[in-house]
Amino acid sequence: MATIARTITRGLRQPAGCELLEFGSTGAVFAFLNDPKTVAKLPFEADEYIARLNQEKCILTRLRADEDDGHPHVVRCVRMEEDDRGGRIILERATHGALRVYFHKEEGRQATMAERVRWCHQVASAVVYMHSKGVVQGDLGGRNILLREDRTVCLCDFAGSGIDGIRPEVWAQSGFRHPMEELQGTVQGELHALGSTIYEIVTSTCPHWEEEKAEVDKGWGEGKADELMRSGKYPYITGILLGDVIAKCWAGEFTTSQSVLEAIDQEVF
Template sequence: MSDEVSVPTNLSGLPWTCGLSGAVWFISDKAVLKRAFTDDEPSKQQLRVERQIYERLGSHPRIPALLGTQPDALILQRLQCSLRERLLEHRARNERPPTPDVLRWALQTAEAMQYIHSRGVCQVDVGTYNVLLDADGNVKLSDFAGSSLDGSPPLICPSAHATHPRLSTTQPSVQSELFALGSLLYELETTYQPFHDKNDAELEALFGVDVFPATDDLLLGEVVRKCWMRQYGGAGEVVADIQRIRDRVGDAVLSPAPPELGEPGTGSVDTESSARC
């Protein structure tokens, strides 16, 4: 365990939360302790995989820092909130995120994906709930408990909103990751998941014939469509496209007054863009 992090011997009374792969205690303003569930072998296996992945990834600005380890726990950098929580705050105010935030979060998330892929990691459960923000509002891609390392079977299933029926969920690939990234970017800009009002069977039927929500009015619309239509060879190409959009818009340009949200994707599909692709 790192000498820089002091872990209380008694965790009772500390704020904590429970996830699918274990419990997380907030042990200081800079660190959390993630521990597998007691006597739960799948949880312990997920924690072992997550430890291997964090050790493989090492230090990177788009990944939470691994501050230390215990036999049954990880000590990780404490962050502020998930991107989804921030997006829901915008939705509650009936607004979309400002353009500078959209571009920064999109670029940083794509950079994180480019990096983990270069290290043999597929995150698998790609979504705004697994993208965390630090105190400066910058992205950290997190939660590798169910992820794939060097082609290992994933220990978790991705969301139906981020899954294409013709892309395997048991053998994750760059293409399946980038499809999910497209859904993440759509939610990032609209605050809604694609076809948020559809059930899993309806999503599978629509995605299976390459029918997706309209994206023509989105700043990242072309990038989202290309992710969904499997037109990227790697996350680096997504990074390059977002950088071009950012350069075109200009770093100093502030977004206009956010439009009223409504609910995108309800009863309307982008069949035209599917035909073009």
């Protein structure tokens, strides 16, 4: 019997021939049972989520405008499909999934420092490209960085991101977002998140993760990392690879993502 689409939640329908991979804040990502190389991203069927997916379509179109495959470290968009339910985006599927999830696996914990530095460089180069196209991702971090089979990484999830001066509707998570609220959704705020992202890649953990988890376990919710950073208390980074780059990102000493990329090059290459 042929598989039929079925409703999952909030009006979201599972496409025929697919299985659910994960939910996100805008919708869900599905894997094709007969195609291991692509996934489908669909929005929850409400106007605000459909609008976010449409924004992502605009951003992906912008990011792949220069050449067929776009930037090598931005997730590849295979095609976009339209229908009366908000349509869907077909994207490349990264074998190892999100880098943050990968770090919780045994093989992820064994990633070499050479690989981690390379991933930092690849992420920074993708951010440079993205900013050159007028895009601010808004939620940089390991949950939005995918690891491919060839062990290169790519940025993903531009639903709710900002473009052409319009600030993102999404914010970076606690420990990544800038401690000054007025800088959320700006390039300066993104550079702070880039510092936290480099920290996560190098150490396999998020800034102030233990303190954050303790608060969540008590039922008090997220925000402890933000609270510590607002008071000037950042993680100890002495002796950490790329620690100087991380510190300068957090301190606001970089004004462009290009300068972060160049600093990575100067420190390790």
